[in-house]
Amino acid sequence: MITGTIVKGIAGFYYVKAEDKIFECKARGKFRNVNLIPYIGDLVRIVPEENQVTGSIVEILPRKNLLIRPPVANIDQAIIVFAAKSPDPNLQLLDRFLVLVEEQNLDICICINKIDIDMEKDYEAIKDVYEKAGYKVIVTSTVSNTGIEEIKNELRNRTTVFAGPSGVGKSSLLNKVDPHLKLKTGDISQKVKRGKHTTRHVELLPFKEGGFVLDTPGFSSLSLENIAPNMLQNYFREFNTYRAYCKFSECSHIHEPQCMVKQKLDEGIIDKGRYERYKLIYNELESAKQRRW
Ligand SMILES: Nc1nc2c(ncn2[C@@H]2O[C@H](COP(=O)(O)OP(=O)(O)OP(=O)(O)O)[C@@H](O)[C@H]2O)c(=O)[nH]1
Numbered sequence: 185m186i187t188g189t190i191v192k193g194i195a196g197f198y199y200v201k202a203e204d205k206i207f208e209c210k211a212r213g214k215f216r217n218v219n220l221i222p223y224i225g226d227l228v229r230i231v232p233e234e235n236q237v238t239g240s241i242v243e244i245l246p247r248k249n250l251l252i253r254p255p256v257a258n259i260d261q262a263i264i265v266f267a268a269k270s271p272d273p274n275l276q277l278l279d280r281f282l283v284l285v286e287e288q289n290l291d292i293c294i295c296i297n298k299i300d301i302d303m304e305k306d307y308e309a310i311k312d313v314y315e316k317a318g319y320k321v322i323v324t325s326t327v328s329n330t331g332i333e334e335i336k337n338e339l340r341n342r343t344t345v346f347a348g349p350s351g352v353g354k355s356s357l358l359n360k361v362d363p364h365l366k367l368k369t370g371d372i373s374q375k376v377k378r379g380k381h382t383t384r385h386v387e388l389l390p391f392k393e394g395g396f397v398l399d400t401p402g403f404s405s406l407s408l409e410n411i412a413p414n415m416l417q418n419y420f421r422e423f424n425t426y427r428a429y430c431k432f433s434e435c436s437h438i439h440e441p442q443c444m445v446k447q448k449l450d451e452g453i454i455d456k457g458r459y460e461r462y463k464l465i466y467n468e469l470e471s472a473k474q475r476r477w
């Protein structure tokens with residue numbers, strides 16, 4: 185019996201990477217009977233057949249976590265990729281990504297790519313805002329090879345989901361850190377054309393220096409509607425230090441008096457843009473909640 189990681193699943197077969205080989209495996213009935221379904225990312229024990237190509241999964245080892253969208257187990261971290269230019273950074277979208285990932289309790293790293301075409305270096309101000317909020321920010325360019333080593337350091341021996349809007353350079357970055365990955369890159373229209381003919385499976389790609397990356401657009405939807413409004417503050421990590429000092433324990437940090445979050449906003453310690461986006465998402469979640477009643 186050997187231990188490996190499920191890297192993809194197609195039509196009832198699970199592909200398990202173990203001892204530097206990929207085994208095509210069927211799941212044995214034993215754990216199916218107790219309603220255990222293997223997920224991509226699961227660490228499993230397999231019994232290889234003599235041919236060393238096929239085998240059976242006989243046990244699923246305990247999971248560290250399980251993402252629902254995309255459905256993957258044992259993810260260590262998310263790298264959220266944005267472009268400094270082309271497409272211009274949409275911070276409202278970035279904060280939504282962050283909320284979703286914070287909710288999943290993963291380590292987070294923000295990557296600002298394409299800095300080679302940001303002549304005014306506008307990305308520096310964005311980097312500053314998110315570093316102050318408590319995030320690690322890596323700036324990269326696949327053209328000038330900036331930050332590639334830093335991304336490698338993040339990926340090594342961990343399982344990472346790469347997320348971010350279309351066209352920011354996620355595939356280009358992954359190809360830079362490991363040319364073996366050979367991901368398709370290009371302009372969006374080309375990809376859409378190709379997309380019609382290829383089914384995209386969720387797949388963990390083994391990183392040559394150890395670890396896995398998840399090849400997927402990441403989060404297929406950025407609907408936050410399932411988050412209760414009063415939970416949202418937990419996912420703006422720069423509020424964490426202060427919210428215990430608000431007068432009201434149920435403080436939403438919007439209209440209550442003696443709110444420490446608002447005080448820190450006035451003092452310039454909490455970023456105004458981040459706070460405005462918090463308010464926007466909060467109000468949106470409130471209206472979604474009202475609609476449900
Ligand atoms: N100037 C510049 N262009 C880049 C950089 N990285 C990627 N690009 C270009 O940006 C375009 C999109 O890159 P992709 O790697 O396909 O982007 P993606 O994020 O994987 O896109 P989706 O698969 O649609 O989510 C391509 O034309 C790349 O050549 C960079 O650092 N600088």
Ligand SMILES: [Zn+2]
Nearest residue numbers: 430435437443
């Ligand atoms: Zn408050």
